[in-house]
Structures are given as C-alpha cells and as structure tokens.
Amino acid sequence: MNFIRKRIIEYLIVLAVVVNLDFILPRIAPGNAAEILITGYANPGLQQQLLAQKFGLNQSIYVQYVDYLRNIFLTWPPNFGISFQYYPATVDSLIAQRFWWTILLIVVSLIVSVLIAYGMAGISSLRRGGKGELASTYSSILLQATPVYWTGLVLIWVFAVTLHWFPVFGKVDVNATSTLSYISSVIWHGVLPVVALAGSLLGENYLILRGTTQEVLRSDYVNAASLRGLRQRVIARSYILRNSLLPLVSLLTFSLAGLISRAVLVEAVFGYAGLGDLLVDGIFYHDYPVLQGTLFVLTVIILVGGFIGDLVLVRLDPRLRKS
Amino acid sequence: METLIAVPKRRSTLATLFRKKNAIVGAGLILAVLIFIAIGPFLTPYSPTAIAGNFNEPPTVAHPFGTDYEGHDLLSQIVYGAYPSLIVALEAALGAAIIGFFVGVAGGYFDRTGGALAGLTDITLTFPVLPMIILVSSLFVPTDQLISFLLIAFLWAPVARAVRAQVLSVKKRPFVDAAKTNGMGDTSIMLKVVAPEVAPLAVAYFIINVSVGVVLVTALQFLGVGNPNAVSWGSILYWAQQFGFDYGDWWWVLEPGIIISIVATGFALIGFGFEEVMNPRLRKK
Numbered sequence: 001m002n003f004i005r006k007r008i009i010e011y012l013i014v015l016a017v018v019v020n021l022d023f024i025l026p027r028i029a030p031g032n033a034a035e036i037l038i039t040g041y042a043n044p045g046l047q048q049q050l051l052a053q054k055f056g057l058n059q060s061i062y063v064q065y066v067d068y069l070r071n072i073f074l075t076w077p078p079n080f081g082i083s084f085q086y087y088p089a090t091v092d093s094l095i096a097q098r099f100w101w102t103i104l105l106i107v108v109s110l111i112v113s114v115l116i117a118y119g120m121a122g123i124s125s126l127r128r129g130g131k132g133e134l135a136s137t138y139s140s141i142l143l144q145a146t147p148v149y150w151t152g153l154v155l156i157w158v159f160a161v162t163l164h165w166f167p168v169f170g171k172v173d174v175n176a177t178s179t180l181s182y183i184s185s186v187i188w189h190g191v192l193p194v195v196a197l198a199g200s201l202l203g204e205n206y207l208i209l210r211g212t213t214q215e216v217l218r219s220d221y222v223n224a225a226s227l228r229g230l231r232q233r234v235i236a237r238s239y240i241l242r243n244s245l246l247p248l249v250s251l252l253t254f255s256l257a258g259l260i261s262r263a264v265l266v267e268a269v270f271g272y273a274g275l276g277d278l279l280v281d282g283i284f285y286h287d288y289p290v291l292q293g294t295l296f297v298l299t300v301i302i303l304v305g306g307f308i309g310d311l312v313l314v315r316l317d318p319r320l321r322k323s
Numbered sequence: 324m325e326t327l328i329a330v331p332k333r334r335s336t337l338a339t340l341f342r343k344k345n346a347i348v349g350a351g352l353i354l355a356v357l358i359f360i361a362i363g364p365f366l367t368p369y370s371p372t373a374i375a376g377n378f379n380e381p382p383t384v385a386h387p388f389g390t391d392y393e394g395h396d397l398l399s400q401i402v403y404g405a406y407p408s409l410i411v412a413l414e415a416a417l418g419a420a421i422i423g424f425f426v427g428v429a430g431g432y433f434d435r436t437g438g439a440l441a442g443l444t445d446i447t448l449t450f451p452v453l454p455m456i457i458l459v460s461s462l463f464v465p466t467d468q469l470i471s472f473l474l475i476a477f478l479w480a481p482v483a484r485a486v487r488a489q490v491l492s493v494k495k496r497p498f499v500d501a502a503k504t505n506g507m508g509d510t511s512i513m514l515k516v517v518a519p520e521v522a523p524l525a526v527a528y529f530i531i532n533v534s535v536g537v538v539l540v541t542a543l544q545f546l547g548v549g550n551p552n553a554v555s556w557g558s559i560l561y562w563a564q565q566f567g568f569d570y571g572d573w574w575w576v577l578e579p580g581i582i583i584s585i586v587a588t589g590f591a592l593i594g595f596g597f598e599e600v601m602n603p604r605l606r607k608k
Contacts, residue, residue: 029462145587147538149545150580161568166412261453265542280546283457291461293453302451
C-alpha cells in the first residue's frame with residue numbers, strides 16, 4: 001500500500017477513536033454524565049442547564065451521536081459547547097484564543113532543539129570518542145529523563161524569582177500596546193518555556209542524530225570522500241548531516257504525540273495560556289466540554305503535523321514512493 | 324535488581340551488559356535509590372503527613388531534607404512518596420512489556436496479521452497520552468490501577484514496534500528454516516524458537532518504559548490528577564509549586580525532582596545499555 005495512503009488511514013482511525021471516546025466516555029462513566037459533571041465547582045443548577053444543552057441527554061443515544069458529530073464536523077467553528085469555568089464563553093472561542101500560542105511554543109522549541117542537536121551531533125561526529133561526545137551523550141540521557149515540568153519549576157526559580165531576568169508567569173504583558181513592545185514582551189515571556197521544552201526535546205534529538213551520523217561515518221561513500229581528500233568540515237556538512245535528516249524527520253513525526261504531552265506540562269508550569277494550560281485548568285474545574293474540545297484540537301495538531309512530516313519523508317526518501 | 328534477574332539463560336548477554344559503562348552507572352543509581360527507600364523509615368521518625376517540625380525549615384540535622392509550608396518532614400515524604408510513583412510505573416511497564424512482546428512477536432512472525440498489528444502499533448503511538456489520561460481521569464476515579472491500566476494501553480506500542488522489527492530479522496535466520504524442515508508448526512516455532520530470541524529486547528523496553536512511566540506518573544500527580552493529598556513524588560511537587568515559591572522553600576522544589584530524575588535516568592541508562600547489547604542494528608533506526 002502507498003505510504004501516504006496508509007498514513008492517512010491511520011490518522012483517520014486515530015481521529016475516529018478520539019471523537020468516539022469523547023462521546024462514549026461520559027456516557028459509560030459511573031453515574032450518569034450529568035451527575036459526574038455537577039460534582040464540579042461551579043453552580044450546580046447552571047451546570048445542569050448547560051448539560052442538557054450540551055448533551056441533549058433526554059434524546060435517544062442515536063440522535064445524540066448524530067448531533068455530536070454534526071457539531072464537530074459540520075459546524076464552523078466546531079461546537080464543543082460552553083465552558084463551565086469560563087461561562088458563558090464557548091469552548092471553540094477559548095480554543096481559538098489560545099491555539100496559535102501553543103503552535104508558536106511548539107514550533108519555536110522544535111526549531112531550537114533541532115538546531116542545537118544538529119550542532120552537537122556535527123561536532124561530536126568530527127571528534128569521535130572525545131570527552132565532548134561523552135558529555136553530550138550523558139547529558140542527553142539526563143535531559144530526556146528529567147521531568148520537563150520540574151525543569152520548568154527550576155528555571156522559574158532561578159531566572160524569574162531569584163534573578164528577575166524573566167517573568168514568572170504568562171505569555172505576554174497586558175500593558176504592551178505598540179507592536180514592538182508587544183513582540184518583545186512575547187519573546188521575553190517565551191524564553192523560559194522554550195528553554196524548558198526545547199531542552200527536553202534536545203536529548204532525544206541528539207541521541208538519534210548521533211546514532212545516524214555515526215552510521216553514515218562508517219559508510220563507504222564517506223570513506224571514498226575522505227580518500228578523495230575532501231575536508232572533514234565539508235564531509236560533515238554535505239554528507240553526514242544531510243543523510244541524518246531522514247531519521248530525524250521520521251523521529252519528529254513519531255514523537256509529536258510526546259511533544260504535545262510535554263507542551264501541556266510546560267504551559268501548565270509557566271501559566272502560558274495556550275491549549276495545554278486550558279486543559280490543565282479543566283482538570284481542576286471538571287470542565288468536561290473544555291477537556292473534550294482541547295483533546296480534539298491537540299489530536300488534530302498531532303495528525304496535521306504528522307502528515308506534514310510524512311510528506312517531507314516521502315520527498316526525502318524515494319523508496320517510500322515505490323512501496 | 325529484579326529487572327536484571329528477569330533475563331534467564333542469557334548469561335552471555337548479562338555479562339556483556341555489565342561491560343557496558345552505561346548499564347553499570349544506571350544500575351548503581353537505581354540500587355542507591357532502592358536502598359535509600361528501604362532504609363528511609365529508619366532515617367526519619369516522622370510520618371509523612373504529621374506536622375513534624377517548624378514550617379518552611381531548610382535542611383537541618385533533625386530534618387535533613389527540610390520541611391514544607393505545613394511542617395511536614397520532606398525526607399519522610401520522599402521516602403514514602405516513592406511507592407505510589409514507582410509501583411504504578413513498574414506495573415504499567417510490566418503490563419506493557421508483556422502485551423507489546425506478544426503483539427510484536429505475532430506481528431513480526433505472521434505476514435498477514437503483521438501489517439494490521441503494525442498499523443495498530445503506529446496508531447497507538449499517535450495518541451497524545453497525557454491529555455487522554457487527563458480526560459479519562461476527569462470522568463472516572465483516577466485510582467492507581469486505572470492510571471497503570473491507561474499507561475499500559477499506550478506504552479505497549481513502542482515495545483511491539485521494536486520487537487516486531489527484531490522478529491522480522493530473526494525470522495530470516497537459518498535455524499528458523501531448520502525448525503520448519505523438522506516439521507515444527509508455525510505457532511511452536513514462533514513461541515519456542517523466535518520468541519526466546521527477542522525476549523531480552525522486550526526486557527530492555529520494560530526497563531526503558533519504567534523510566535518513561537515514572538516521568539508520566541509523577542507528571543499526572545503533579546498536575547493534580549488523582550488525590551493530591553496522597554503523598555507521592557509528583558504530589559509533593561504539586562504543593563511545592565503552589566506554595567514553595569512564596570515561602571522561598573528551594574529545597575522543597577528541588578528534592579523530589581532530583582530523585583525522579585535519578586530514577587528515570589538510572590532506568591534509561593540500564594535500558595539503553597541493554598538495548599544496545601541486544602540489538603546492534605539499533606542505530607539504523
């Protein structure tokens with residue numbers, strides 16, 4: 001089967017599972033959905049009203065299901081109902097406010113971590129077995145195993161609370177009015193979250209890149225290149241780094257799900273008001289519509305990102321086009 | 324180290340493993356933590372939930388790890404808080420290794436079901452684990468059993484993927500053909516000839532998954548999924564995040580994170596060392 005077609009089918013299954021779980025779980029949970037959700041923190045009467053509106057619980061399960069699917073797929077923006085916690089804001093409006101902030105955090109962190117990992121792998125492939133390589137490898141394993149939320153706490157402690165270099169909380173200063181001050185405020189707020197997230201990705205990326213660069217180093221064409229008298233630097237750049245791109249893209253595509261989980265934690269720790277922060281707030285307030293909508297959007301981000309990765313993979317690796 | 328004993332009849336593997344520096348460092352770290360947890364109750368007379376001293380006391384002789392904002396002794400919190408964090412991770416990793424092993428072996432051995440099982444594995448790897456567990460825990464009481472069950476539902480997939488890849492290469496070796504020529508059935512070749520060859524890889528992934536599991540479980544505890552009043556490594560950080568900054572209790576924030584990192588790094592080092600011994604072709608992935 002064609003690689004892309006296979007991936008699309010897999011992605012559609014993932015989406016179907018998430019959408020159906022969102023529907024089924026509240027209905028099979030102990031007690032009925034209404035009772036569970038009313039144990040939340042807001043006004044019970046209000047929640048009951050909202051629930052009737054959201055779930056149409058008096059209708060048959062079939063009608064509920066069709067309505068549910070119609071609300072998600074045939075409505076724009078998708079209708080996940082109304083948040084309990086931010087009543088009367090709709091879930092889609094909350095998500096819309098936060099969506100691009102999460103994308104910004106993820107994309108910047110990914111780019112930073114890949115660039116640094118590339119640099120580290122390039123240097124250690126030139127000086128194999130050196131102290132630098134050993135240190136990079138050990139620190140990568142340590143970075144990979146250190147909980148990202150704790151790294152976040154420590155960063156806040158050192159650079160925000162103690163040194164006052166960066167803000168403790170938030171994603172942008174509300175007083176920033178001009179475009180320039182707005183942008184600088186976003187950067188200023190974003191540094192620590194990006195460092196935490198990029199740092200936790202760095203270990204994984206470096207370990208994969210180191211493995212592949214070493215494999216390329218042992219290959220015949222690198223041997224031939226050095227016999228032809230090409231300089232080490234040229235070999236590193238045009239042979240080794242280029243050939244290790246493929247496994248890296250493949251890794252990134254597969255690690256998107258993990259990346260989203262980490263981004264959720266980073267946003268929660270830094271009070272960076274993106275989708276992850278919304279999700280974590282939803283735990284405390286038993287805000288099921290918000291949890292449901294956020295999970296759906298996070299899944300879509302993973303699937304779209306994965307699909308882009310797959311397209312890049314197919315471009316990079318002609319073998320995938322044939323099989 | 325029960326994790327290492329779980330590799331029977333593989334003395335050569337084990338011997339090679341102990342020549343790997345990574346694995347030795349990892350085993351040392353885990354052993355140190357286990358000893359610390361085991362003798363912990365003798366080091367501190369306090370209950371983890373008792374008000375044992377002054378509030379916000381930095382590390383002293385009476386409280387080597389200091390106290391939190393309510394005067395709880397942090398040494399005893401960390402010693403007793405180890406159990407909910409470690410046991411859930413161990414359970415989850417064990418269940419995931421068993422399921423992943425069988426799915427991987429069957430998926431690698433049988434061509435027809437193999438594609439479907441590989442697809443199922445890829446699909447499982449695509450789910451956002453943490454958000455999904457958060458959603459389920461918001462509806463069902465997030466007991467330790469539920470959390471480890473949910474972790475198993477996701478963590479089997481990496482095991483299956485690695486095992487399947489290994490089975491695909493083992494299948495081509497001459498002794499499998501020999502077994503076929505001798506008239507062994509597919510099922511018995513799979514279970515008696517192929518499975519033992521790849522079992523150590525599943526053990527390696529079990530160990531790696533303990534590392535992943537510890538980080539995930541403490542993350543959930545940290546987010547307040549489950550009962551934040553039950554003392555665990557993650558819940559100590561949950562309270563430390565709420566109050567530690569205000570009182571300047573740096574030790575309260577540092578200690579649980581350091582021990583989680585040591586445990587996760589230790590298991591990761593053993594697992595990677597193991598995996599490298601098992602699977603020299605690993606670097607090709």
